[in-house]
Amino acid sequence: MADWVLIPCLKALFADFDRIAPSRDHASDGSIGDAAHQHEVSDHNPDETGSVPIHDADHINEVHAIDVDDDLRESDLTMEKCVQFLLARCRSGAEKRLRYIIYNRRIWSASSGWVQKTYTGSSPHTEHAHFSASYATNLEASTASWHLEDIPVALTAADKTWITNTIAAQTKAAIDSRLGEIAKEVLVDYRIAGTTTPGSTYQRNLSELTGDVWSAAMRGTTKGGDPLPPEGVYAQILEDLAILTAKVDALNKQ
Template sequence: MTGPILVPNLAVLREEFNARWPRRDKRSDGWIGDQAHATRPSGHNPDESGKPERTDADKVDEVRAIDLDADVDPAPADELFAELDRIRRTPALRKRLIYIIYRRKIASASNGWEWKPYSGDSPHTEHGHLSGHPDYDNDRTPWGVATKGDVMDTKQEAKLDKALDKLDKLEKVTWATTNRAAGLLSGATTVTYRVPGENSDRTEPNKVAAQLAALADRPAVEIDYDRLADAIVRRVLAGEAPS
């Protein structure tokens, strides 16, 4: 028997969430249970080596539950709830689950898939919980969160994350450079700015302001325009081009 695996039914759902929201927060994601889960029946426990909610006839050590972080998008709308509710209202999708828990509510096959108050130990405000039905362990049918063409494999997702991280760092560096330049042109005697990755501000003398002040202190140059005009006329009459 190999180590525990997440059933394909729920692995496909997680991949679609990752494809639709590549930058979503995953800190509250989960699938295999911790020691607290291991002491009681839970969909997060492997069905061969742990205390599962449901079992099947095969000898594969399967986990039939996932948690999806609530923070999938910075928009004000609760995108996670919208997706969970769409699954709840779609018979072809909800039949692949036993229940859904999110924000102190539970919807399950046993209660007619209506949202009911949930009073378990965790209110599930930081993530949504989905418990899979063993009859659909190997169902790889798309859930509709993202089309098949949009779903990225692990390598593609890693490349995208790396590129977006670089873009984020470039944006921070650009901001710091712009902030420093604005300070140099402000006329202040010192400039304060922060370099991305550092925990404190940098302060430096404003050399630009000092140079501008030195120029301003120089006496103005007076030009005798009459003498300049006479000199130009003489050079023109002598056949020289004025320089």
């Protein structure tokens, strides 16, 4: 048989099925028809060299139908859900690229207003769903999303764990960031007892008080350069940290 191509819109439909069900079975996937199809009028036949119900305006040897394996191998995603989702879009007018769908002994077609009818063909189409597409040039060429990702499915245990962990991590990061900003804004009048800094007090925020601890430990002086008193510096710093922490907590609850 002469070279043929699958119309772009059905390539996109295959790709959308692969995207929502990456582990799906492909055993019953198909596009061009077998020998039996070649002897009958079918959208599975190339439209320039085979028997087809419609001839489009171009001269490209195209196939206008695909079969998609029924086994999607997803816990809460079935071919029935996919078919009903696409039918709803076709009935609403949101999707215009399909001519008819056959699945599990039923057929729905645009020509009948997408009303469900019993399908009595030789294949019951229980192992795959059949999708026949338009022969209109603009529709067969459209690779727009089929929106299968919008099909509602139940969350798996792994989904729930990922969502919980992600929310927890983002919440912690947001709280830490906000507390850090508050800590920079909250000030306390502060002076280590026994130091000789001019004036009665000077102001420190939370990060600066922590800096005093490091300065005292590493250099033997306060961050401001004052000598340390013989005793009581760490107790004083801890007391002031407790005051600041209380102020931060109070602001954060507002």
